[in-house]
Amino acid sequence: MNATNVLVVYPEKCVGCRLCEQWCSFKHEGQVNPGKARIRVVRVHSKYVNIPVTCMQCAKSPCIAACREGALSKSPETGAILVNEETCIGCRRCIRACPYGAIGIDKDKRVVLICDLCQGNPQCVAHCREGAIQYVPLAVADRGPRDAYAEVAAAEIQGGIR
């Protein structure tokens, strides 16, 4: 288990199959239930793109800072945000604080849902067939997006257009 691994998302690779949502909720709830998935894919129909949205393991964790109940903490093993379902009061302040809109609601337990990295083996990554979400060491988490940008820039320089 690598305490410094983080999720990196490539929306341009996402096709919107939502297998990630399926396996996320299956792993956590034992059934497919997108309402309880810790990752959501938002399709922007008019732009023909799909945006996977989930916790990015921010270093400064605005969600933890926003929580007045002390219900959120960072896992020392994986760096994932852990929700204490006993102390969470379902006030949803963390949802507003998250810059990605990555926090969901469990409508039955009335607590918030945040990616727990599946204890270091994120099922969304394991089941993404497009490489649209990856789990990589923080130290090199900038490289994939940079390579992706460079590829676009290179194509533009050559006069191509995506």
Place this chain on the structure above:
Amino acid sequence: MTALKGLAGKILRVNLNNGTIIKEPTPQEVFANYIGARGVGAYLLLKELRPATDPLGPENKLIFLTGPLEGTLAPGANKITVTFRSPLTGTYSFSLCGGHLAPELKFAGYDGIIIEGRAPHPVYLWIDGDQAMLRDASHLWGKLTHATEDAIRSELKDQSVKVACIGPAGENLSRFACIQSDYHREFGRGGAGAVMGSKNLKAIAVRGTGGVEVADPEALASLAEKTYEILGSNLKARARRRYGTPEMIDGTNALGYWGTRNFSTGYFEEAEKINAASMEENIFVGHMSCYACPIACGKVSYIKDGPYAGTRIEGPEFESTGLLGANCGVADLAALVKAVEICDVYGLDTMSAGAVVSLAMECYERGILTLKDTDGIDLRFGNGEALVAILQKIAQREGLGDLLAEGSRIAAEKLGVPGLAMQVKGQELPTYEPRGIKGMGLTYAISPRGAHHMIAPTMGAEAAGDGSQRLDYRGKAALVREMQLLMAVVDSLALCSSMRFALGLKEQLELYRAVTGLALDEAAARLKAERIVNLERLFNLREGFDRKDDRLPPRMLKEPMPSGPSQGQVVELEPMLDEYYDLMGWDRQGRPTEEKLAQLGLEYVWQEVSW
């Protein structure tokens, strides 16, 4: 009986006459007997519709149904059927739509929706989990499909709401209007969009926040993983992923069964301008997937320059490319993409639309239609601009478009050339040219919803090896029967047909058991499939359809194919029909015999519905 797992448990019955919405328990026995989606729809339509129901009258129904697998880990389980009496054919019909609508309905707690009656003014149905209501849609009437979806998501303040809607073509009752969903997924064939328009129902919007419980989650998970693995290395699946359905163009054309210029031949000389390789090089810019699909065959296409610059669609699909492209002689990719866009935003079935235009083009070249009739459109084969221009007119029922919006059978009759309409029972032929692949000819003839390739898609088996088997009519009846039964299962499970690359009947039944808890062996599944096929036949029989309607256009029977690898061929329909009816246990008029119905346990159903 114990409740089947995988089902949501409720069906919504919506009466548009008075606005009442009732939640009925899902009929478990009907699902056990007929699997789901297509099978259950066939049963319910036969039971609930009186004979001679006007397809565009309030008595017709739109029966939307998912299958047991939707909203579970079952790969490619994302289809929803709509079953109805077709205004294009007068027959029983159903149409399947992929995308994300089916699972959303399950997450909302429903296995289906039955729409009845006619609203006094335009409305849309908003299903928000437990809550279902009709909302005014006056402000949406007249809007294109994409604009309708956008407007509904905006007013419901949720971009993840799933929408199915009609465009202006459905509102103005074009007989081949479709119901559009997720921008570019359709209930395409048979005119369900016109039925929806006749009911003043502009759209159905769905939001679900629940889950779907299955019988054996661990078994299902391992079956899903296995399927992903098979599809990852399966060559056909990989081609489908890379090129979408247009991967089939080259093979189809190379063996001379690609319907070209109103099915005057089966070989398109300019195919390489609009084949998969050309699309990849010139227009593909991305991929789009339906729910839970490990293939993602949807391709996003974008036109960079020229008169249609900026046009963006998901597609074109193989059938659209065939009927709007080859069958109109059009080898201009940009015009093809524009044509698909027009069909999608106005809500027209691309297949029938292409076939109707090809009919008009042939009439124009023969002098039956003139420049005056077309309002100046030079409607010759191969003219992409003309294709785009006439589609606009069809979509808006302007000028000649008003006649063509009635479908090719009615249009050709009014023009005095009924033989030039390439249709069966009123529904236009798919792109496989039957003279070059005989089993497909039989499939078109016996299809319960008018010509349709997916009723018994025999092309793969027929074109296998050196492809020469495709020209032999012998043995095709058995092949058609076999494929017809297999597809009745696939469509009733509401699996995408592309999953067949990895999942045979045995594997499909493993999925079914893991989801529902009900073990079915192959023989039992085949029996259910045969029941479904016979129910469909009985609906049509009740409306007076029999052998006399299991026809092909005279061109397919009498005119030897003039060019290409299948040159000289005609379809030997009669002997195939005889053999097929015999194998089905039907009489030589194509009517299920009493013995057959008794054997299938359908005699009581038939007595009940014989009004």
